[in-house]
Amino acid sequence: MLRSLTVAAAAAAVLLGVVSATTAAPPTKTTLHGSAPAWARQGNFVRAADPSAPVGFRVYLGWNSGAEALARSVSTPSSASYGKYISASEFRRRFAPSEQKVGAVRSWLKAQGFAIVYTPTNNHYVSAEGTVAQAQTAFGTTFGVYSVEGQTVQSPSSDVAIPNDIAPDVAGVVGLDDSYVFVRTDHVVDKNAPPDAGFRNAPPLSQWWAQLTSPYTLPTGFGSPAAAPWSTKGYTPQQIKGAYGITGPETGAGQTVAVIDAFASPTIVHDVNQWSINRGLPTMNGSQFSQVVPPGIYNKPNNKQMDPSGWYGEETLDIEAVHGMAPGAKIVYVGAPNNRRDLDAAMNHVVDKQLAQIVTNSYGFPTELVPPGFIQALEGNFIQAAAEGIGVYFSSGDNGDESSLFGFPTPDWPAVSPWVTAVGGTALGIGETNNRALETGWGTSNYGCNATTLVCTRLGWLYGAGGGTSRIFPKPAYQSGLSGSFRSIPDVGALGDPQTGLLVGQTQTFPEGVSYDEYRIGGTSLSSPIFAGLMALADQRAGHPHGFANPVFYANPGSFYDVLSVKTGVARRNFNNSVNASAGTSDFLRTFDDYTGSPSQHTGPGWDNVTGLGTPAGIFSH
Numbered sequence: 001m002l003r004s005l006t007v008a009a010a011a012a013a014v015l016l017g018v019v020s021a022t023t024a025a026p027p028t029k030t031t032l033h034g035s036a037p038a039w040a041r042q043g044n045f046v047r048a049a050d051p052s053a054p055v056g057f058r059v060y061l062g063w064n065s066g067a068e069a070l071a072r073s074v075s076t077p078s079s080a081s082y083g084k085y086i087s088a089s090e091f092r093r094r095f096a097p098s099e100q101k102v103g104a105v106r107s108w109l110k111a112q113g114f115a116i117v118y119t120p121t122n123n124h125y126v127s128a129e130g131t132v133a134q135a136q137t138a139f140g141t142t143f144g145v146y147s148v149e150g151q152t153v154q155s156p157s158s159d160v161a162i163p164n165d166i167a168p169d170v171a172g173v174v175g176l177d178d179s180y181v182f183v184r185t186d187h188v189v190d191k192n193a194p195p196d197a198g199f200r201n202a203p204p205l206s207q208w209w210a211q212l213t214s215p216y217t218l219p220t221g222f223g224s225p226a227a228a229p230w231s232t233k234g235y236t237p238q239q240i241k242g243a244y245g246i247t248g249p250e251t252g253a254g255q256t257v258a259v260i261d262a263f264a265s266p267t268i269v270h271d272v273n274q275w276s277i278n279r280g281l282p283t284m285n286g287s288q289f290s291q292v293v294p295p296g297i298y299n300k301p302n303n304k305q306m307d308p309s310g311w312y313g314e315e316t317l318d319i320e321a322v323h324g325m326a327p328g329a330k331i332v333y334v335g336a337p338n339n340r341r342d343l344d345a346a347m348n349h350v351v352d353k354q355l356a357q358i359v360t361n362s363y364g365f366p367t368e369l370v371p372p373g374f375i376q377a378l379e380g381n382f383i384q385a386a387a388e389g390i391g392v393y394f395s396s397g398d399n400g401d402e403s404s405l406f407g408f409p410t411p412d413w414p415a416v417s418p419w420v421t422a423v424g425g426t427a428l429g430i431g432e433t434n435n436r437a438l439e440t441g442w443g444t445s446n447y448g449c450n451a452t453t454l455v456c457t458r459l460g461w462l463y464g465a466g467g468g469t470s471r472i473f474p475k476p477a478y479q480s481g482l483s484g485s486f487r488s489i490p491d492v493g494a495l496g497d498p499q500t501g502l503l504v505g506q507t508q509t510f511p512e513g514v515s516y517d518e519y520r521i522g523g524t525s526l527s528s529p530i531f532a533g534l535m536a537l538a539d540q541r542a543g544h545p546h547g548f549a550n551p552v553f554y555a556n557p558g559s560f561y562d563v564l565s566v567k568t569g570v571a572r573r574n575f576n577n578s579v580n581a582s583a584g585t586s587d588f589l590r591t592f593d594d595y596t597g598s599p600s601q602h603t604g605p606g607w608d609n610v611t612g613l614g615t616p617a618g619i620f621s622h
């Protein structure tokens with residue numbers, strides 16, 4: 001995980017915004033301003049890149065004019081076109097770049113010696129691969145190797161340039177630099193052990209909120225002097241749906257939710273089905289659950305930072321959360337096979353093939369200050385999604401306003417895109433009758449407790465739901481009721497605090513062997529698939545997809561539970577070795593609604609930058 005991506009100095013250049021094609025000094029080429037990432041600067045430079053090193057990238061083309069206006073009108077309740085979504089084929093016919101335009105890009109890349117890998121049917125990009133030497137010549141720059149907080153990453157050393165004749169059609173170039181290594185999954189298991197290495201929660205574990213009381217006193221300002229309850233074992237879908245007032249016959253039948261991550265867990269079908277059996281839910285057969293790897297992205301240069309198993313826990317969480325909320329819905333899992341470099345292509349595939357009506361994504365960059373070409377490429381995907389009535393949901397991030405990372409507040413991207421629904425996180429106490437005993441914003445400090453003296457000492461701020469205001473994206477019309485002139489996130493919220501998280505099941509590697517086991521997990525990675533799963537129920541009840549739902553959400557704020565400030569916390573016990581008591585245990589207090597490490601955030605009446613409009617209060621019925 002990136003600890004301090006030092007973008008501040010270069011932020012000004014990025015803030016210029018979208019790729020601006022201006023005629024630069026070389027008369028035959030156009031510079032794509034802001035295309036070199038902020039971290040590719042002299043202070044991080046290690047050496048020149050190996051000319052024979054492989055590169056793989058995608059040259060993105062923009063849509064024909066009118067796509068964004070159509071996407072807006074079909075998503076806006078006050079519009080005469082509301083809900084009149086178009087098909088992927090109609091989108092291609094009206095807005096896809098012409099064969100002539102995409103052919104010109106392909107011809108130029110071939111002439112530069114690159115191998116053409118793939119062009120999707122919507123002609124959104126041309127994927128190609130070759131060597132650093134070829135890319136240096138083609139894009140008019142040198143490539144360097146940089147050290148950024150312990151990661152060794154390769155990038156063009158300055159903005160890339162492309163021929164004048166194709167420049168007006170090019171929206172950006174994605175993949176020439178290794179920025180994708182900074183994408184992070186938004187789940188939190190706690191301790192240091194990734195779930196694939198084996199993780200168990202230590203007892204005492206409450207079955208419901210405040211069932212068991214610890215001997216520790218809540219911190220001052222967080223409910224002191226009351227005793228802190230022990231954390232829960234991990235909620236079941238039945239508990240969560242009860243707390244959110246989800247009643248009725250809807251199961252998500254007839255609806256399809258896509259989950260995008262990188263790679264694919266080899267045990268996912270077994271794990272989801274064992275977990276479903278243990279929860280009393282129907283198992284998923286091959287017609288209900290499918291896994292897709294988009295064509296054309298296998299044959300890519302290997303990235304040494306690939307970390308397939310690190311994504312398995314994320315995939316497991318996402319799919320079990322969706323299935324738990326909407327056990328009748330179909331789930332399409334789309335795994336980008338080359339870690340962190342093809343998530344944009346995976347999104348394009350879902351949208352271009354119209355694989356689902358809802359897409360949930362639990363990853364992001366820890367800032368919006370990424371090369372504008374990245375943003376342009378994915379914005380195009382999101383606009384096509386909205387035009388087709390596909391709702392795209394993103395976790396808002398797990399590190400609050402990121403000021404602990406950057407020294408200034410910044411929302412995460414793509415969550416901050418005005419074309420996606422950003423899902424923030426809450427701490428949720430579910431009572432014995434599956435009632436909402438308490439719900440407040442997810443923001444947490446960590447206190448270490450002495451089991452003998454019962455004294456707890458604050459160790460620092462840990463994590464919390466991402467949120468804040470963009471420096472890049474102007475305020476969309478649907479947020480006209482909010483203050484300021486820029487886009488703010490999150491839009492909505494759902495359970496995210498790992499202290500009150502979901503009980504998931506996954507095949508893991510324990511000291512005694514490989515086996516299926518269950519543990520509690522959280523993060524806005526949980527919030528997004530919970531919300532997406534519940535929207536499958538809403539789509540079923542409505543008889544039509546809600547598509548890009550932010551405009552209808554902001555038009556009906558009373559449909560959500562307004563999350564307020566509740567200062568409290570829980571006690572928890574951790575196995576020191578993450579799996580059993582043989583190495584002892586340690587006790588902690590964890591606060592709720594605590595933004596001491598994320599000072600620009602708060603939870604309060606109305607929209608707030610931790611939980612958005614609020615959390616589900618029954619099935620959304622507008």
Ligand SMILES: [Ca+2]
Nearest residue numbers: 563604605606
């Ligand atoms: Ca609120």
